[in-house]
Amino acid sequence: MFEKYSIQAFGEYAILIKWKQPPSNDLRVYLAIAQKSLEREFDKEVILTYQELLIKDIMVSNDTIKQVKECLGTLDAKQLSLSRREVIIPVCYDLKFGSDLMKLAKDKNKSIDAIIKLHTDPKYMVYFLGFLPGFPYLLGLDKKLHTARKDTPSRKVTQGSVAIGGTQTGIYPQDSPGGWHVIGHCPIPLFDIHFSEKSLLRQGDHLQFKAISMDEHASLSKMSLHEFVNSSFVSNG
């Protein structure tokens, strides 16, 4: 199904492999298998995004490109134990945090509760991390919530803000300028240099948002990343 790809040099020291299929859970599983195999083959970092893999810091030559093709030609899905981890992300959708929630609901002609339900119902896939340290690119936002980004980005979106932009939803791991519509706040840090894994989320995680009250938000915000990943919010499946 995913045997066809294009392969090209990306500068002097990187090789880009690209698939034509639109992002999907199936493509992501395939890419993850290919990523692991290429990492093993070359002992290099391989970045996975929606439709692409990038092998970094590698000498580009006809030989290495041939080696990539051979590696991709002999992928063995059984070699890989894919992550079955499920992470529940608590979100307080109180208007105090969700500064754009009221307007979004109005524009969509829906109640705030309906918006929250549309956001918390799906099981999302953490396709990959990028943009900022620990920021997840999630697959699975309900089409009814797709919303064009703001024309003028906000100068500062607060760390922990849960937001919608275009076809995507995500959580800001740190204060940052941003053009997404903020609908809530997650009290758990997404990235902490003192946490062994650094990032709360891993690519390939299954993720679901869960609505919490202001009180729950206050008590959860005292939790460290280490405590959180060992709590009932995270199950290793």
Next chain:
Amino acid sequence: MASIEILETGFYTSVQDQGRKGYAIKGVPESGAMDQEAWRLSNLLLHNLDSDAALECTLIGPTIVFLRDLAFVLTGAITSAVLDGTELISNKVYKASKGQILRVGKVLNGCRTYVGFDGGIDTKIILGSRSTFYPITERGIVQKGDVLRTGISNMLSVSSGMVHIKEAKANKSSNINIVQGPEYYYLSQIKREVLTNRSFTIQSWNRMGIALGEPLEQQVAKILTGPVLPGTVQLTPSGHLYILMRDCQVTGGYPRIAQLTQTAINTMAQKKTGDTIRLALE
């Protein structure tokens, strides 16, 4: 051991080395010295380890007091540096005595100067690098009053001027070599010619990227977010070119029309507002 204290920070002074490799899948930028060649030369001249960190100074360098006798060197862009009133030249190892004050001063022919110290700056290694990048490190730049340690010296003995490379090779070339990027084919034949036949002016810059002034005037579709690298040339929705530099994000959604060679990235690191460049396709 405590080796230097920052008396004045200068415009934007950070600690830099080769950068962070292997953490892109967690979304962590590479960082590292903008001009890797100049940074490497500082280590070479001081017999430091390849991975030792130096101070990266931008436009206006810091003022530093030596807390002990220590050798140092200036590489990269030439500055008006003085050590207790004595003018200094680039690429020459000097020995400072305890209490002496180094004023790195204004950058004269580029953008970034590196101050390497015997033994390298010994701040904490985080994710494989000492490069400052907030919030991976506590701060993005050094601050007034910071006391920095240096590592173990590899020099047998040091006297001022014992090592000196004559040619101060701050890269002043305006030729920036590129190769085709993944979305080069998005450009029409005419725009491909414009890309390499006109000069571009640096409009704004920082460690994340450099924006070029003259638009290519071609509207192209966005791409699905994909991997990007330092040196990637993006075509933004306004038609302007944006060159990603060392602190850039690991993924991006604008077409990647070209990629700078490694040498060209180092050359770009010495450019500032108003400088002009020409892109040359290899």
